[in-house]
Amino acid sequence: MTMQNNNSFFERVYDVVRLVPYGRVTTYGAIAAFIGSPQASRMVGWALNASHNIIDVPAHRVINRNGILSGKRHFGGPDIMQQLLENEGIEVINDKITNFSKLFWNPAVELANYPNFAEN
């Protein structure tokens, strides 16, 4: 039996996304950097693309470095991602969240107590 899901790139992405608090957002690049592949931000998006059936991965809280909802096309309807964020009190105007710098949850800072996260 091949049971290495826990250490896979995708699983490490999911582990971080699960920790993003309600009402906060993070970015593809921040996740990539935190799990040890700073240039692999595109694959974070790919991982999230495969996370639709995983109920506890809040993919809508992952946006791009400019605060834009670049992944919104991959949610059910054209406005689902925006609605999910607005439900958490986040304002979205023209596919861009306001107050990005305040809402940004940076795993490198917030999870600084978990130094071995990237070493799996």
Next chain:
DNA sequence: AATTTGACCCGAA
């Protein structure tokens, strides 16, 4: 088995 594809990012024009 080799090539293409991406929910990106960053620096440089």
Next chain:
DNA sequence: ATTCGGGCCAAAT
């Protein structure tokens, strides 16, 4: 402000 190219690398084809 906007565009461009290179980097990255796991999955899909």
